[in-house]
Amino acid sequence: MIHPIIKAMSDNPVRLVVSPPPHWRSGRTIQGMMRAHLLALVPAAIMAVAIYGVQAAAVIGMAGTAAVAAEVVCLRLQHRDVNVDNFSAFYAGVLFAFLLPATAPWWLAAIGGVVTIALGRTVFGGFGCNPVCAPLVAWAVCRFSWPDAMDIDLNLAHFMANSPVDQLKYFGVQSLSQFEYMDLLTGHQIGGLGSSQVLALAAGGVYLIASRWTRLFIPVSFLAGVAGAAALFWFIDPTAYADPIFHLLAGSTVFGAFFLATDTASSPVGRLPQTVFGLLAGTMVIVIRVYGVYPDGVPFAIMVASLLSPLLDRLRPKFFGVR
Amino acid sequence: MFKIRYSLDCELDNGITDIKPPQELNVQVRNLVLKAKKGGVLTKGDIVAEHPSSMLGAHHVASCGKVTAVNYHSLTVKCSGEEDTVEPVDVRSMNAGAELLRTLRGLGVDVSQLSGKAETLVINGLNPEPGVSVAQQILRDGREELHEGLCLARELISPARTFLAVSQGETITLPGAETVGLRARYPYSLDPLVVRAVTGKEFPEHTRVIDVMALYALGRVALTGLPVTDTIMTISGRNYRVPIGTTINHLLNVLNIKVESGDTVVLGGPFRGEAIYSLYDGVKKGDYGLFVTSSKAIPAVQDAACINCGECVLQCPARVQPHLISRCVEYELFDQAEKYGLNSCFECGLCAFNCFARRPLLQYIRFAKTQLRTKAEATQA
Numbered sequence: 001m002i003h004p005i006i007k008a009m010s011d012n013p014v015r016l017v018v019s020p021p022p023h024w025r026s027g028r029t030i031q032g033m034m035r036a037h038l039l040a041l042v043p044a045a046i047m048a049v050a051i052y053g054v055q056a057a058a059v060i061g062m063a064g065t066a067a068v069a070a071e072v073v074c075l076r077l078q079h080r081d082v083n084v085d086n087f088s089a090f091y092a093g094v095l096f097a098f099l100l101p102a103t104a105p106w107w108l109a110a111i112g113g114v115v116t117i118a119l120g121r122t123v124f125g126g127f128g129c130n131p132v133c134a135p136l137v138a139w140a141v142c143r144f145s146w147p148d149a150m151d152i153d154l155n156l157a158h159f160m161a162n163s164p165v166d167q168l169k170y171f172g173v174q175s176l177s178q179f180e181y182m183d184l185l186t187g188h189q190i191g192g193l194g195s196s197q198v199l200a201l202a203a204g205g206v207y208l209i210a211s212r213w214t215r216l217f218i219p220v221s222f223l224a225g226v227a228g229a230a231a232l233f234w235f236i237d238p239t240a241y242a243d244p245i246f247h248l249l250a251g252s253t254v255f256g257a258f259f260l261a262t263d264t265a266s267s268p269v270g271r272l273p274q275t276v277f278g279l280l281a282g283t284m285v286i287v288i289r290v291y292g293v294y295p296d297g298v299p300f301a302i303m304v305a306s307l308l309s310p311l312l313d314r315l316r317p318k319f320f321g322v323r
Numbered sequence: 324m325f326k327i328r329y330s331l332d333c334e335l336d337n338g339i340t341d342i343k344p345p346q347e348l349n350v351q352v353r354n355l356v357l358k359a360k361k362g363g364v365l366t367k368g369d370i371v372a373e374h375p376s377s378m379l380g381a382h383h384v385a386s387c388g389k390v391t392a393v394n395y396h397s398l399t400v401k402c403s404g405e406e407d408t409v410e411p412v413d414v415r416s417m418n419a420g421a422e423l424l425r426t427l428r429g430l431g432v433d434v435s436q437l438s439g440k441a442e443t444l445v446i447n448g449l450n451p452e453p454g455v456s457v458a459q460q461i462l463r464d465g466r467e468e469l470h471e472g473l474c475l476a477r478e479l480i481s482p483a484r485t486f487l488a489v490s491q492g493e494t495i496t497l498p499g500a501e502t503v504g505l506r507a508r509y510p511y512s513l514d515p516l517v518v519r520a521v522t523g524k525e526f527p528e529h530t531r532v533i534d535v536m537a538l539y540a541l542g543r544v545a546l547t548g549l550p551v552t553d554t555i556m557t558i559s560g561r562n563y564r565v566p567i568g569t570t571i572n573h574l575l576n577v578l579n580i581k582v583e584s585g586d587t588v589v590l591g592g593p594f595r596g597e598a599i600y601s602l603y604d605g606v607k608k609g610d611y612g613l614f615v616t617s618s619k620a621i622p623a624v625q626d627a628a629c630i631n632c633g634e635c636v637l638q639c640p641a642r643v644q645p646h647l648i649s650r651c652v653e654y655e656l657f658d659q660a661e662k663y664g665l666n667s668c669f670e671c672g673l674c675a676f677n678c679f680a681r682r683p684l685l686q687y688i689r690f691a692k693t694q695l696r697t698k699a700e701a702t703q704a
């Protein structure tokens with residue numbers, strides 16, 4: 001038997017709480033962070049329901065529930081504390097749902113939610129250890145496994161609007177005259193059920209930055225990367241390439257900038273690394289949209305940039321006093 | 324409910340108040356070389372313990388009395404209430420040199436910044452942490468001691484230039500020192516950052532830095548010839564002269580502060596101080612504050628995984644990578660932690676302050692530094 005160590009003078013009636021310094025802390029917690037992020041997604045979710053109907057809410061609910069359930073099972077299997085009350089699993093599930101077409105069948109949303117947690121996070125060590133954004137892993141798995149069910153243009157063909165990025169890919173820049181930028185901004189374009197609500201997502205993103213839960217560097221440099229790279233192509237030939245404003249408003253550019261690229265675990269830390277990361281990811285979006293086979297380049301662009309994070313982390317200033 | 328602030332400026336309404344002498348002293352002797360025995364009768368200023376290093380000062384008893392208990396942690400003295408003191412040492416007539424340094428060490432002065440010559444001497448006159456106004460108070464009320472301390476320090480170090488760093492807007496001068504106004508905001512009161520603000524260099528060579536609390540203690544030793552037996556502490560906004568070894572219990576009783584089970588009592592400042600576990604703990608030399616916070620006011624520290632949000636890196640004034648350091652230290656990879664800037668860290672605590680995952684980052688950093696130091700000492704020996 002191990003005898004407890006009785007510290008000197010510890011036999012007193014007032015039991016003090018001992019903790020390491022600092023004794024003041026900012027009071028910010030992961031739970032608060034995730035709650036703020038979910039709040040930032042609420043406008044986009046409302047817009048999704050307004051445009052696509054209740055089925056959008058059903059997809060969000062299914063993916064979120066499946067993610068939480070998967071997290072509970074995974075944590076249990078690892079004999080870890082079940083801390084789903086920090087909302088991180090639910091948030092990841094909702095992010096995945098935002099990338100789906102609103103007509104996605106229930107099993108697709110459920111499988112995606114489970115894959116988000118199991119393959120996106122748990123196999124790498126859980127929340128905070130994923131090398132690429134977890135919802136994007138699930139998106140990629142589903143995109144390759146069930147391409148028909150994931151195809152936005154195909155599944156939402158009965159809607160009046162078209163998918164701007166698909167139109168650009170398959171019918172060229174001339175077909176883009178059908179889109180009014182105001183409609184794209186207010187979400188009257190087809191795309192992922194939440195990821196195409198540009199204005200609502202931007203409002204949520206600005207809220208996160210204003211409340212300092214997210215830092216400016218990644219979103220701003222991501223948008224700058226998209227706009228810059230698009231502007232470059234556009235200057236070369238405006239008749240063959242779409243203009244930068246279209247690229248900013250079409251597809252899931254804004255969603256990627258504020259919610260996917262800023263995923264804490266898979267993005268680098270520090271001012272310069274985060275800025276370079278954003279610029280790289282933003283540029284990749286345009287490169288994929290121009291040369292790639294995928295209409296909306298955002299998910300793959302962010303995944304590729306995430307893989308560069310460990311390298312970008314080395315772009316740090318010299319430590320204090322090191323010459 | 325308290326409000327977190329970074330500003331170091333405080334309102335000073337009162338002078339330095341003496342604390343009613345306690346009945347009993349608990350002098351901390353952990354890791355020290357004991358010089359007193361149980362049952363020994365001590366006069367105020369008698370040596371109790373010495374520090375094993377050759378730079379740090381000895382420890383003395385703050386009033387006359389009898390040693391009633393000794394253990395590895397502390398030495399308890401029952402005070403007799405007599406007013407006697409030890410024979411004063413005439414420090415002022417001594418010439419600068421090893422002899423003077425040895426005498427000062429014997430009188431309880433930390434001489435690590437005083438030995439050897441240097442080109443620049445920086446006096447850090449900023450309040451060390453938010454809520455602590457000791458430095459400001461000493462600059463206002465302790466001019467005679469500061470002057471004396473500065474003369475002695477300059478004699479020992481013989482610097483070409485001496486600077487006094489104070490809060491911007493203050494018009495305090497010390498003879499022989501150039502006054503520099505600095506932004507009074509945590510963490511810019513920490514020695515390395517004050518030195519950088521004054522000299523423009525990070526960790527420059529041939530530069531010494533002494534804070535006004537230490538300079539004041541040095542000045543008092545020089546003026547009175549008696550050892551250091553008290554410290555000035557900010558307690559709920561006012562400054563008190565507290566005999567070393569006074570129990571926290573005594574301070575709380577005299578000042579009518581209520582502490583309940585579940586509260587956190589901190590010696591030192593809110594960012595760098597030490598949480599005590601027993602109210603019978605004694606005040607240590609160099610403690611500059613006493614804080615009581617309800618543990619419910621702040622979310623508790625957790626043994627949680629890092630989520631890589633990068634907040635610690637963005638907030639770090641030393642530009643180190645606390646997220647990577649702490650991950651290494653968790654797995655006892657102390658040498659690896661040095662590659663992420665461990666040695667540049669000056670322990671401001673802002674990383675742990677801002678951590679969303681509530682990881683004890685400063686604790687990990689201090690732990691790694693201690694482990695590496697112990698290892699280096701073991702290989703040397």
